[in-house]
């Protein structure tokens with residue numbers, strides 16, 4: 027069903043004659059849009075060491091243009107699944123393929139400009155390790171590449187720019203939307219279940235021991251690893267959200283060789299197998315008769331400590347050797363944002379009766395964004 031909806035939506039886009047940029051998206055001003063920009067700032071800080079502040083910008087800045095180009099490029103790439111003529115369109119440089127080329131140019135310029143700047147810094151540094159004082163991913167990869175290649179630090183031979191672009195972009199793309207969408211669904215659940223907000227509020231107060239009169243900055247500084255580790259209920263509530271609203275609602279894998287699945291079903295080399303975390307998270311067979319109910323307590327033991335489930339049962343992050351590499355980062359990012367917001371505000375939906383729907387894209391978006399009221403505590 028999700029796949030069908032995704033295809034229908036893409037087909038509709040495909041019928042459009044123009045290819046608007048995501049910067050014009052009305053979702054930008056919703057709570058989900060704000061979270062998206064906050065997450066973009068975080069992921070760009072981690073990958074490139076740049077503080078672009080897309081959150082504070084009006085939408086026409088370099089960071090926002092890059093973010094919009096990444097969004098558009100993912101959608102245009104997905105169109106290839108339903109457009110049998112995409113190769114011809116690419117050759118002729120028309121339609122969505124021409125738009126895709128334009129967006130890739132914006133992305134490449136953004137990334138290569140940063141790689142070149144970092145390479146200059148690396149050349150200028152007396153020691154190649156000097157760059158590691160900068161803790162971002164790009165600097166670390168460049169430092170590692172220049173050391174292992176044995177070439178003079180920062181030379182073109184020592185650092186393959188395309189390799190760096192691909193590796194850093196894959197992290198940006200994997201981490202840009204997923205935790206944001208999970209957080210948006212978490213806040214939707216928190217509005218539908220106000221007791222969750224109160225319990226998280228109490229828990230973050232106890233875990234951080236920041237006084238009642240702490241400012242936002244003071245409180246944010248008190249969110250140490252140790253404090254975040256004590257937030258078992260918040261961890262459970264985020265995990266329960268991902269069980270019901272997995273950021274990647276369905277996923278597919280191709281068989282390398284003939285095999286037999288654990289239930290006895292035979293698959294052949296080249297077969298494509300889909301698994302559907304959205305459906306698996308709601309199966310009574312796996313989660314009991316209250317599978318459809320949002321109940322964070324199901325993840326806590328008698329002492330209130332969070333209990334992991336097998337990743338083959340809770341599949342939101344996938345399982346096995348290709349399990350999400352950013353899982354711990356994602357939890358940390360979601361916990362920090364949720365803790366700060368719930369410590370200072372009580373959230374409710376602008377229209378309290380409204381139920382939101384999902385929009386099936388590659389990730390599970392809230393259709394038309396999430397519109398909330400935030401009341402200071």
Ligand code: HEM
Pocket residue numbers: 196197200201202204205208268272273274277278341342343344347348349350351352353355356
């Ligand atoms: C709630 C948030 C997140 C969820 C639910 C999630 C889920 C997933 C899933 C299902 C995959 C497997 C995709 C596939 O193989 O088809 C994956 C892969 C990956 N994720 Fe995440 N992700 C999240 C956040 C993040 C973040 C924040 C980062 C980066 C900082 C990240 C980095 C990655 C990377 C690099 C891979 C590729 C791993 C590989 O192929 O070996 N993820 N993620």
